Amino acid sequence: MEYPLNQSLWQNVFCVPAAAVDRCLASASGDEVKVLLAVLRCREESVSSRQIAKISGVREDAVDAAVAYWVEQKILPAQLIGAVPPAAIKQETRKTAVSAPQLTAAEIGQMVKSDSEIAFLLQSAEALYGRPVTSTEQRGLVSLREWMGMPVDVILMVVKYCLGNGKGSIRYIEKTAASWFDEGIRTHEAAEAYLQSLTQRAQSENKIKSLFGIRNRNLSTNEKRYIQQWVREYGYGSDMIRQAYEISVDRIGSLSFPYINKILASWHEKGYRTPEEARQENGKKSSTSNGNGSFDINEFEDMGIFEIPDVKGE
Numbered sequence: 001m002e003y004p005l006n007q008s009l010w011q012n013v014f015c016v017p018a019a020a021v022d023r024c025l026a027s028a029s030g031d032e033v034k035v036l037l038a039v040l041r042c043r044e045e046s047v048s049s050r051q052i053a054k055i056s057g058v059r060e061d062a063v064d065a066a067v068a069y070w071v072e073q074k075i076l077p078a079q080l081i082g083a084v085p086p087a088a089i090k091q092e093t094r095k096t097a098v099s100a101p102q103l104t105a106a107e108i109g110q111m112v113k114s115d116s117e118i119a120f121l122l123q124s125a126e127a128l129y130g131r132p133v134t135s136t137e138q139r140g141l142v143s144l145r146e147w148m149g150m151p152v153d154v155i156l157m158v159v160k161y162c163l164g165n166g167k168g169s170i171r172y173i174e175k176t177a178a179s180w181f182d183e184g185i186r187t188h189e190a191a192e193a194y195l196q197s198l199t200q201r202a203q204s205e206n207k208i209k210s211l212f213g214i215r216n217r218n219l220s221t222n223e224k225r226y227i228q229q230w231v232r233e234y235g236y237g238s239d240m241i242r243q244a245y246e247i248s249v250d251r252i253g254s255l256s257f258p259y260i261n262k263i264l265a266s267w268h269e270k271g272y273r274t275p276e277e278a279r280q281e282n283g284k285k286s287s288t289s290n291g292n293g294s295f296d297i298n299e300f301e302d303m304g305i306f307e308i309p310d311v312k313g314e
Helices: 007-011 018-024 030-042 049-056 060-072 086-098 105-114 116-129 135-146 152-164 170-182 188-212 221-233 238-252 257-270 275-287 297-302
Strands: none
Touching (some): 030 060, 135 152, 188 221, 238 257, 238 275
């Protein structure tokens, strides 16, 4: 089918960034698209939420959330909306993402009949739960799609993720979905990448727990942060981390994440990439110790052994 264009209307036009269409059109809600077009049409350095609401037909309280979406996508500059500071925009995004209007059972029933995606969402959610979803769960799931504008496949990925963590309450699912939304995780590809990063993080943490002999407790927030720094920032594998762990135990007689971090940070700064390079340095330091086998006090100061470690739990 062909769609003819009214050429006379092209005498007065405005531009839309190609990235808005290429990257965001599939995941943006209708309100977000309306707000973007209204902002671009104004051609002004600053425009108020009230002006945008009047042009787009979008409620003024929803304008701020829509602007925040385009700011996060790097389509609009954060300072464009003079009436709403960037911090307020970010706060409003989370508020509107979880405070959807309450849908009635009749409204949801009508949506199921008229919208195949809503029907698919609820059917798939029941398959994930292994039981019929309650009316409260139906309202929450439908609101994520209708109010937040999150695609159905991403909502189902949120549900599966939460259930996999043993947290299947609809409130937890809504909060998790809002967190993903605020972080810009709004497409299937973005959700897959995020879940993959979580899986890799958990694998690296479990590997280090096993390496360090930690079995009867969970890692603290700071310990997890150390591990991610070693693995992701420094790019060290278990061989280098094991070497630092053994040095820590040999020198201070116990496991110390701050001490191991000092060792690995020093190796990273010096460009050491293999245990052999690290052992060479350790051999040089051993040769500088005094005759009774004790280490130079300056070495311990350099390694931060006299610093009070920050290892608060989660």
